[in-house]
Amino acid sequence: MSVSSTHAPCEELLLTRETPVQRRRVRAAWLFLTPMLLCLALVAAWPLLRTFWFSLTDANLADTGGGTFIGFSNYLFHNGSSWSGILVDPQWWNAVRNTLHFTVVSVGLEVVLGLLVALLLNIKFTGRSLVRALILIPWAIPTIVSAKIWSWMLNDQFGIINHLMLSLGLIDAPLAWTADADLSMWAVIIVDVWKTVPFVTLLMLAALQMLPNDCYEAARVDGIHPLKVFWRVTLPLLMPALLVAAIFRILDSLRVFDVIYVLTSNSSSTMSMSVYARQHLVEFQDVGYGSAASTLLFLVVAVIALLYLYLGRRQLEVRS
Amino acid sequence: MSPRLLKKALLRLGFWCLIGVLLLYAVFPFYYAIVTSLKPSSALFEVSYWIHNPDFSNYAAVLHQASFLRAIGNSLVVALCVVTLALFLSLTAAYALGRVKFRGRGTVLMMVLGVSMFPQVAVLSGLFEVIRALGLYNTSWALILSYTIFTLPFTVWVLTTFMGQLPHELEEAAIMDGASPWVTLTRVLLPLLWPALVTTGLLAFIAAWNEFLFALTFTLTDTQRTVPVAIALISGGSPHELPWGLLMAASVLVTVPLVILVLIFQRRIVSGLTAGALKG
Numbered sequence: 001m002s003v004s005s006t007h008a009p010c011e012e013l014l015l016t017r018e019t020p021v022q023r024r025r026v027r028a029a030w031l032f033l034t035p036m037l038l039c040l041a042l043v044a045a046w047p048l049l050r051t052f053w054f055s056l057t058d059a060n061l062a063d064t065g066g067g068t069f070i071g072f073s074n075y076l077f078h079n080g081s082s083w084s085g086i087l088v089d090p091q092w093w094n095a096v097r098n099t100l101h102f103t104v105v106s107v108g109l110e111v112v113l114g115l116l117v118a119l120l121l122n123i124k125f126t127g128r129s130l131v132r133a134l135i136l137i138p139w140a141i142p143t144i145v146s147a148k149i150w151s152w153m154l155n156d157q158f159g160i161i162n163h164l165m166l167s168l169g170l171i172d173a174p175l176a177w178t179a180d181a182d183l184s185m186w187a188v189i190i191v192d193v194w195k196t197v198p199f200v201t202l203l204m205l206a207a208l209q210m211l212p213n214d215c216y217e218a219a220r221v222d223g224i225h226p227l228k229v230f231w232r233v234t235l236p237l238l239m240p241a242l243l244v245a246a247i248f249r250i251l252d253s254l255r256v257f258d259v260i261y262v263l264t265s266n267s268s269s270t271m272s273m274s275v276y277a278r279q280h281l282v283e284f285q286d287v288g289y290g291s292a293a294s295t296l297l298f299l300v301v302a303v304i305a306l307l308y309l310y311l312g313r314r315q316l317e318v319r320s
Numbered sequence: 321m322s323p324r325l326l327k328k329a330l331l332r333l334g335f336w337c338l339i340g341v342l343l344l345y346a347v348f349p350f351y352y353a354i355v356t357s358l359k360p361s362s363a364l365f366e367v368s369y370w371i372h373n374p375d376f377s378n379y380a381a382v383l384h385q386a387s388f389l390r391a392i393g394n395s396l397v398v399a400l401c402v403v404t405l406a407l408f409l410s411l412t413a414a415y416a417l418g419r420v421k422f423r424g425r426g427t428v429l430m431m432v433l434g435v436s437m438f439p440q441v442a443v444l445s446g447l448f449e450v451i452r453a454l455g456l457y458n459t460s461w462a463l464i465l466s467y468t469i470f471t472l473p474f475t476v477w478v479l480t481t482f483m484g485q486l487p488h489e490l491e492e493a494a495i496m497d498g499a500s501p502w503v504t505l506t507r508v509l510l511p512l513l514w515p516a517l518v519t520t521g522l523l524a525f526i527a528a529w530n531e532f533l534f535a536l537t538f539t540l541t542d543t544q545r546t547v548p549v550a551i552a553l554i555s556g557g558s559p560h561e562l563p564w565g566l567l568m569a570a571s572v573l574v575t576v577p578l579v580i581l582v583l584i585f586q587r588r589i590v591s592g593l594t595a596g597a598l599k600g
Contacts, residue, residue: 028501029416036413047446133586135346140582142530144548145571163367206594255439298442305437
């Protein structure tokens with residue numbers, strides 16, 4: 001701290017006043033940013049704008065540029081007697097429902113489990129760093145691979161999960177985890193939770209280690225019950241980190257694709273918004289309609305992301 | 321034994337039971353994949369928890385498939401090129417964002433963060449058009465280019481955080497000596513940034529190695545597939561007769577290197593992930 005304060009005037013001179021040096025640095029900064037900005041413009045901004053445009057055309061995959069402008073007909077269209085378009089497609093609303101169901105349940109479970117595991121691993125014990133490394137394994141396994149491993153474990157005839165549950169007497173007959181419409185969403189959630197709890201745990205552990213020690217000392221001296229300390233001290237202090245983790249996971253879950261595609265393919269009981277959009281884009285080759293679905297998904301994610309950025313900025317302002 | 325000691329012992333027992341359950345939950349699926357991959361196809365359909373007489377025929381079969389080896393090669397090339405490209409582009413960008421105060425810095429950072437939140441499917445059709453226009457469809461270049469959309473925001477963000485933590489004095493000395501920003505970056509700051517580069521490079525590598533949606537959409541033939549797509553497309557005679565032993569052997573082969581990397585670089589990965597998330 002003292003080092004930076006004694007150097008502050010010097011820094012001021014170098015970095016903020018309009019000097020030739022500073023002007024040169026700003027010019028260099030923009031030059032240094034240009035390759036990255038160009039790259040993001042090419043792979044993110046321009047394709048996104050094209051997707052918006054495609055959603056207003058009847059383009060197909062063979063000739064994406066050849067579509068004609070049809071306004072909002074991909075979204076909603078009245079042909080005199082009935083409505084058509086994505087906004088009245090029951091399949092789309094089914095995908096929206098599935099995605100929301102998946103997001104709420106899996107993010108909820110991940111945050112709760114991640115917090116519990118982090119509290120457990122925050123206790124000092126021999127072999128802690130090994131345990132911490134080992135619980136990272138599910139995070140490192142490619143989603144496709146973990147979906148395949150779990151679909152083998154959840155296999156209706158030969159899977160170990162059914163075998164275990166049968167021998168423990170939990171069920172009378174094997175369950176068709178990935179085929180049964182009532183169970184398949186649970187199968188997807190089980191795999192996703194398994195894969196992402198380590199990530200949430202890591203964030204929570206990092207946050208736990210930043211908590212001030214003196215509060216806990218005081219609480220222990222006063223003989224306050226640990227559970228009460230958790231509810232009154234730990235949880236409120238962890239809230240910002242918990243929210244960040246939850247928002248990261250919510251944004252990820254809303255665009256879920258891999259695990260569903262591999263585990264249950266195009267089954268309508270688990271189809272997410274991303275799976276729906278890709279099905280129309282690539283399998284049905286209907287770029288206009290698929291882009292409309294992608295645009296709607298983008299809007300949902302953008303609203304949540306903006307909310308997050310807004311809240312984050314507010315919090316920064318409050319803190320400073 | 322006094323009640324207090326008993327209570328303490330019970331608590332300790334409960335604690336270790338919880339740790340045991342946690343480890344079982346985290347590690348068992350991967351362990352079970354290994355068990356399955358070491359079974360001959362005749363023993364596949366009897367559930368067993370231990371490895372009896374390991375049989376390597378599944379591994380031999382996978383490694384004899386030219387398309388699978390090709391997929392591993394493709395994945396390596398794509399992931400390494402993505403890491404190189406992302407690190408180079410983000411290193412210069414992170415210098416600008418982490419060391420220089422200028423108007424518009426906050427906006428650029430917010431834009432980068434915004435891109436990292438994109439749903440990939442939202443750019444799928446536009447990116448498909450760009451890739452076809454550039455003549456890259458069904459090549460590794462299509463994937464290298466498109467993967468920057470999710471690696472670049474992340475590497476920029478984390479490297480900016482690390483760059484901002486380096487002491488100011490070094491750079492001031494360089495400026496006093498009249499060093500240009502490029503020289504300052506490559507000669508003064510870069511040597512200090514190696515740990516951060518290793519961390520972010522590793523995370524970008526894992527992300528690129530695991531990516532599925534773009535790889536599935538932008539490649540068409542077996543010769544251009546990457547590992548996740550190759551594994552997803554392994555199929556048997558019918559959808560209900562997947563060659564599970566083979567599939568598990570392939571899964572273990574592509575995952576073991578990642579697991580080893582993660583176990584070795586655990587600390588670095590944790591610091592990279594938390595720098596990306598918490599300090600943002």
